[in-house]
Amino acid sequence: MRPLLSRYLPYPAFVGLYLLFDWATYIDPMYGLNITPWNPDPALGLVFWLIHGRKAALPWFIALVAGEVLVRGMPAGLPLTLLCSAWLVLGYGGIGAVLRRSFSSSDIFDNRRRLSAWVLIVLLGTTLNALGYISLLSLTGRIPAGEWGTAVWRFGIGDTVGMLVSMPLIWVLFSERGRARLHAAVWRWETLAYLALASFVLWSLFGSIVRSEYKHFYFLFLPVIWAASRQGLHGAMLAVFVLQLCIITLVKWTHAVDIQFYELQLLDAVLALVGFFIGIVVDEMRQVADELKHTLR
Structure with a gap:
């Protein structure tokens, strides 16, 4: 029983902690969507991906959908919520995969070269992720016409700052x-x-x-x-x-x-x-x- 708990307990614990982060930082949302000035929860997800690899995809998807339902009341509707959550998992998972391939289990923040590489991967990854996520919301009419650039800027900054500020400490604590x-x-x-x-x-x-x-x-x-x-x-x-x-x-x-x-x-x-x-x-x-x-x- 104990080995089973130690093997599977991290997944529901991750979902619960992710929802806590999401709720605590749900401030000044744009159009009631998951577009806020600071998003530290993806930093938690990236650390979880670095530890568990692709096994982190399903609990991360569950955490994203649960956040839309419990924290925001699912403003985009169920089909679009599922689609956007799947996109975010693919985008964040891509960043996690690149980080996992680029660094070993303990050397992400060991010197200036690795720190610079981490910053560059995070910046590029969050930019591409924001472009895709906001484009999905814009094509379905959730983002008003002419506000696409503002929404990309806001969501990209929220994710980038959340990862840059939070991920090093979360990685150390894990x-x-x-x-x-x-x-x-x-x-x-x-x-x-x-x-x-x-x-x-x-x-x-x-x-x-x-x-x-x-x-x-x-x-x-x-x-x-x-x-x-x-x-x-x-x-x-x-x-x-x-x-x-x-x-x-x-x-x-x-x-x-x-x-x-x-x-x-x-x-x-x-x-x-x-x-x-x-x-x-x-x-x-x-x-x-x-x-x-x-x-x-």
């Missing part, structure tokens, strides 16, 4: 070795300090973010650079993910859906990439220093 390295890197009092600084800066800025037009967003680089320079990539992962959660929480709490949210998301994606590359460089320098010390001994 790995026993990754969890150990994350614990060793960030289990310090200093972590609370830069997370508190990040939350305070974001809260301070958010009250005037509509009027300031994000002119003071650069203050958020302070906690991210602090985390990346002191704790490497794992610190940067944690800092940018917490910042994104704070942004989503503030948007829900203040109902600030009238701001140009996609601009804020683009800035957050740039913030994440800067933090990741600084963290990678710090990790590489520490590895070289450790190897040099070992050689000298």
Whole structure:
């Protein structure tokens, strides 16, 4: 019984967690559809695909259909919902297949070259996926005439930012070795300090973010650079993910859906990439220093 549970339990657990992510980030939807400013659930799906391969396709399809029914009330109708969910599974699965073929089980975020390759695959994959998904909705009349480009832009940004910000931390948490390295890197009092600084800066800025037009967003680089320079990539992962959660929480709490949210998301994606590359460089320098010390001994 125990081997059966360990073999099949991850699939319903994935569906449940995917629905939780979908519900939590269903903010300011475009025409009531699955077109939102931030979609971290595909990042969870990609990690699941990297672990299980094509076996992840069916639970991912079930999770997408369940999200349309339970979270959005199936605004596109059953036939189109099934068709669009199948398209998304094929598109996301294609990204997962390319990532699985390009990287081994543990080296996606090990150096700058691999990190750059991951970013490029995600950008190209989400762009193609958005073009197909929005075209299906547009051809069936769910997207008004003249809004196709806006919908592609919004959906593509939501998926891209969700994957770039969320996937590294989710990937680390799904790995026993990754969890150990994350614990060793960030289990310090200093972590609370830069997370508190990040939350305070974001809260301070958010009250005037509509009027300031994000002119003071650069203050958020302070906690991210602090985390990346002191704790490497794992610190940067944690800092940018917490910042994104704070942004989503503030948007829900203040109902600030009238701001140009996609601009804020683009800035957050740039913030994440800067933090990741600084963290990678710090990790590489520490590895070289450790190897040099070992050689000298």
